[in-house]
Amino acid sequence: MKMYEKAPAKINLMLDVLHKRADGFHEVEMIMTMVDLADRLELSELKRDSIIISSQAGYIPLDEKNLAFQAARLIKDRYNVRSGVHIHLDKRIPVAAGLAGGSSDAAATLRGLNRLWRLGIPVQELQELGAELGSDVPFCVTGGTALATGRGERLTPIANPPQMWVILAKPPINVSTAEVYGRVRAGNIAVHPSALRMQQALEAGDFSAVCEGLGNVLEDVTLKLHPEVQQLKEAMLKLGADGVLMSGSGPTVFGLVSKHSKVARIYNGLRGFCKEVYAVRSLS
Numbered sequence: 714m715k716m717y718e719k720a721p722a723k724i725n726l727m728l729d730v731l732h733k734r735a736d737g738f739h740e741v742e743m744i745m746t747m748v749d750l751a752d753r754l755e756l757s758e759l760k761r762d763s764i765i766i767s768s769q770a771g772y773i774p775l776d777e778k779n780l781a782f783q784a785a786r787l788i789k790d791r792y793n794v795r796s797g798v799h800i801h802l803d804k805r806i807p808v809a810a811g812l813a814g815g816s817s818d819a820a821a822t823l824r825g826l827n828r829l830w831r832l833g834i835p836v837q838e839l840q841e842l843g844a845e846l847g848s849d850v851p852f853c854v855t856g857g858t859a860l861a862t863g864r865g866e867r868l869t870p871i872a873n874p875p876q877m878w879v880i881l882a883k884p885p886i887n888v889s890t891a892e893v894y895g896r897v898r899a900g901n902i903a904v905h906p907s908a909l910r911m912q913q914a915l916e917a918g919d920f921s922a923v924c925e926g927l928g929n930v931l932e933d934v935t936l937k938l939h940p941e942v943q944q945l946k947e948a949m950l951k952l953g954a955d956g957v958l959m960s961g962s963g964p965t966v967f968g969l970v971s972k973h974s975k976v977a978r979i980y981n982g983l984r985g986f987c988k989e990v991y992a993v994r995s996l997s
């Protein structure tokens with residue numbers, strides 16, 4: 714038996730860090746939404762008791778470091794499943810980009826194995842399992858648009874963005890999420906983006922207000938480490954994007970555009986100096 718799952722990428726429309734917690738994580742307030750750029754998973758049941766990961770992408774781990782492997786092992790152990798699974802990952806989301814590709818693969822694995830092995834695990838329990846794998850995994854289990862608090866695992870669903878195009882550009886640099894959080898000094902943040910303001914903009918379906926409400930306090934850290942991310946933001950704005958922000962801990966920058974007529978110009982302009990550029994719709 715085989716199951717197929719799509720694992721979409723996320724962007725953070727706003728991200729605020731409130732303080733560092735005793736467990737080393739940071740208390741955050743984020744609004745996340747999914748975009749139409751997705752990995753594809755094929756999950757095939759194995760009679761023998763093993764987990765095999767394969768992928769066309771040569772640049773991700775295929776062993777127990779892979780988040781899909783970790784998700785499969787977690788669900789197998791927790792529910793005493795004897796059979797195994799072969800998971801093929803067709804990677805389309807850039808890796809270590811701030812787009813939660815690995816987290817979304819883990820979430821898709823939880824959803825897919827729940828179906829493949831007919832476990833009947835309720836969504837909330839899948840999210841709790843997801844939280845053991847990473848802060849962004851619970852959101853990826855359900856997707857949509859949500860306010861995420863705690864370390865990112867406490868979710869309140871909110872209105873999806875109005876129809877818009879999202880242009881994503883990933884510069885060829887590596888950013889470590891742990892390092893970026895490690896350099897944030899919550900007490901020194903000058904301007905905190907407002908979750909309430911973004912939530913109201915989304916509920917009103919007000920595209921301009923969504924663009925005005927964009928904000929990510931991790932930008933300051935990543936932009937200092939990698940000035941090319943700032944240059945990419947400026948280029949996107951110059952080419953006509955209505956709103957521009959870095960996603961998560963970076964380095965991907967996204968631009969929001971309401972008019973399709975602008976998309977080709979921005980896409981082609983960026984492709985001149987950045988190899989990884991995508992023009993997609995927001996998922997609603």
Ligand SMILES: C[C@@](CO)(OP(=O)(O)O)[C@H](O)COP(=O)(O)OP(=O)(O)OC[C@H]1O[C@@H](n2ccc(N)nc2=O)[C@H](O)[C@@H]1O
Pocket residue numbers: 725728737738739740741743810811812813816846847848849850863864865890891894895960961962963
């Ligand atoms: C920044 C964000 C924004 O959506 O996304 P990415 O840039 O990774 O896509 C997330 O908060 C990332 O979530 P995720 O990538 O799942 O992080 P985890 O694996 O749980 O944690 C990686 C490391 O980041 C730090 N971390 C993560 C989340 C959090 N609220 N506080 C933290 O301090 C911790 O040092 C942790 O060891």
Ligand SMILES: Nc1ncnc2c1ncn2[C@@H]1O[C@H](COP(=O)(O)OP(=O)(O)O)[C@@H](O)[C@H]1O
Pocket residue numbers: 772773774778779780781802807808809810811812813814815816818819890961963
């Ligand atoms: N299924 C997977 N897809 C992508 N990366 C993975 C996967 N499993 C583990 N990783 C590792 O997780 C790290 C973060 O990848 P990713 O989830 O794409 O980034 P981000 O958290 O910035 O969105 C990378 O170093 C990568 O090697």
